[in-house]
Structure formats: C-alpha cells, structure tokens
C-alpha cells in the first residue's frame with residue numbers, strides 16, 4: 418500500500434507539509450483546489466502551485482480528492498453538458514502533472530453528514546458524531562435558518578454562502594428517485610471514463626457517508642450490491658471506487674473486508690478508519706484500533722494484504738487529541754497515530770509471509 422495524507426493547501430490547513438513528510442511511510446498528499454466551485458475547469462497555474470509545494474517536500478500529488486460534481490449533473494439537467502466538459506478538461510490537466518487517481522462522490526446536495534463535530538469520548542478526546550434520530554427528524558429548511566445565525570457551524574454543503582441556494586436545490590431534487598440518480602451517474606461516467614482511460618487516470622467514487630438516505634434525498638453508493646452495479650454500468654478498470662471503511666462501515670450490514678476481496682482490482686484508493694456504532698444507529702468516529710470501534714480494522718488491512726494491494730491509502734479522519742485545534746476530523750496527531758497502526762498491522766503481516 419502507498420500511504421498518503423490529506424492536505425487542504427497552503428494557508429488552508431493547520432498541518433504543514435514539513436509535518437506530513439515526517440509521518441513514517443507517508444509518500445504523498447491527497448489534495449484539491451478547494452476554492453474551485455463544483456463544475457469549474459481547474460486552472461493550470463493553481464494546479465502547478467500545489468505540485469511545486471509538494472515537490473519541495475518530496476511528496477507526490479498522485480491522488481486528488483475531490484473534483485466535485487456539479488449538482489446539475491446529478492440532477493440530469495441539460496446544463497450538465499458544460500460542467501461535464503469542464504470535468505473532462507480537468508481530468509486532462511491533472512493527468513499532465515502526473516495525477517493517477519481522482520476521488521469524487523455522487524451524493525445529492527450534501528457531502529458527509531454529521532450532527533456534532535466535537536463529541537466527547539470517554540478519554541476526553543473529541544470526534545465527529547452522527548445522531549440518527551436528529552437527522553431523521555430534521556427539516557433541512559428549518560436547519561438552514563438555524564445555521565444561518567451560527568457563524569461557528571462548519572459542515573460540507575452547509576457553507577454560509579450556500580444556504581440561500583439550499584432551499585431551491587432541495588426543491589430541485591423533489592421527485593428525483595434513486596433510479597434517476599443511477600441514470601445520471603451512468604450518463605456522467607459514459608462521458609468521463611473514456612477521457613480518464615486515455616489519460617491514465619483512475620476515477621474512484623467515494624461511498625455515501627453515511628450510507629443511507631438523508632433528508633429524503635436519494636443515495637446510491639451505499640453497499641456491496643450497489644458498488645457491484647456501479648462497477649458494471651461502465652465496466653472499465655478506470656471506473657473504480659474509493660473504498661472508505663468508515664463510511665460503509667457505519668451500516669453494520671456492510672462487510673468491508675469482504676468488499677476489499679470482491680472489488681480488489683477496482684480500488685485505486687482506500688480510506689481506512691474506525692467507527693463505533695451504537696444500538697440506536699448513532700455512530701462516532703474513533704481511533705483506528707480494533708478495540709475502540711465496531712470495525713475489525715485488522716481484518717480489513719489483512720484483506721488488502723491478501724490481495725497484494727498496491728494502491729493508495731489514507732487514514733481518513735482522526736479524533737481531536739492533545740488540545741490540537743484543527744479542521745474537524747483532520748488533525749495531525751490522531752491521523753498520524755492511525756497511519757502507524759495501519760503500518761503496524763501491515764508490517765506484521767509482511768513478516769509472517
């Protein structure tokens with residue numbers, strides 16, 4: 418496995434490239450141009466700026482997360498054509514600087530969803546938390562009002578500048594079914610996978626987080642059957658997945674290790690982290706250790722080891738520990754500990770061979 422670490426960019430991240438290069442075995446950053454809106458063609462000068470910064474620190478930029486998909490593509494609107502063309506051009510440009518994998522997702526309106534960003538764990542650390550009843554009872558329109566008055570609120574999809582558009586966006590999805598979303602995803606993939614193939618870039622869809630419908634919006638990348646369907650609708654090695662253990666694992670019916678084995682050659686990128694699932698369906702992110710969460714991280718890493726995995730891995734999220742102030746889930750310390758845990762398992766498996 419090739420270890421990587423997500424980095425949000427110069428003056429946009431509390432973690433520095435100097436720090437990242439000192440995490441054992443970490444060879445590259447997972448990056449994006451975070452100021453580019455979904456649907457934009459990424460400017461080459463800004464791409465090169467990230468590449469130069471990474472080069473100076475001996476880190477590669479092989480993995481981009483994410484090139485976001487414009488809502489018009491997910492909605493299947495005629496205006497999607499321009500955004501798809503921009504996406505194709507962005508793939509070509511990223512290939513020119515050596516990018517090998519592009520992670521993206523196809524979740525309507527909202528990216529990952531949590532109800533609390535600093536849930537306190539028994540040891541005093543804090544982590545991202547999802548309270549199922551709260552989301553299920555939530556009227557997104559009422560929530561928009563509430564959040565508009567709270568400058569400290571940060572959740573993807575809920576940015577202040579986006580709130581006024583949120584209501585109309587939610588209305589646009591009225592009547593859009595899961596099957597509609599599948600059709601729109603297939604249309605998108607049929608346009609971009611040939612470009613990805615020609616340019617040697619593997620597309621890797623991130624599963625929906627959490628892997629079920631929220632706010633009445635359809636979600637389709639949620640389980641093993643649906644991932645199988647995704648891989649079949651455009652059957653190319655360049656149409657792959659970002660296998661995120663924490664996202665899929667929030668549903669106890671999902672067996673992540675089994676997915677690693679079934680989809681082995683279609684996983685260019687892996688997110689490996691743990692979650693603790695409670696009986697009422699709530700879940701909280703935990704350390705990577707098997708004893709701290711509900712997922713058997715050892716079995717998952719062993720599955721990657723058994724298939725001879727050579728793709729990219731990142732520890733995904735971490736808790737907030739040692740008073741670190743950082744982006745929710747994206748501190749240095751716990752993600753670095755997570756990497757060392759993953760290497761510990763991996764190196765032990767190597768030795769046993």
Ligand SMILES: [Mn+2]
Pocket residue numbers: 623661663664688733
């Ligand atoms: Mn993930």
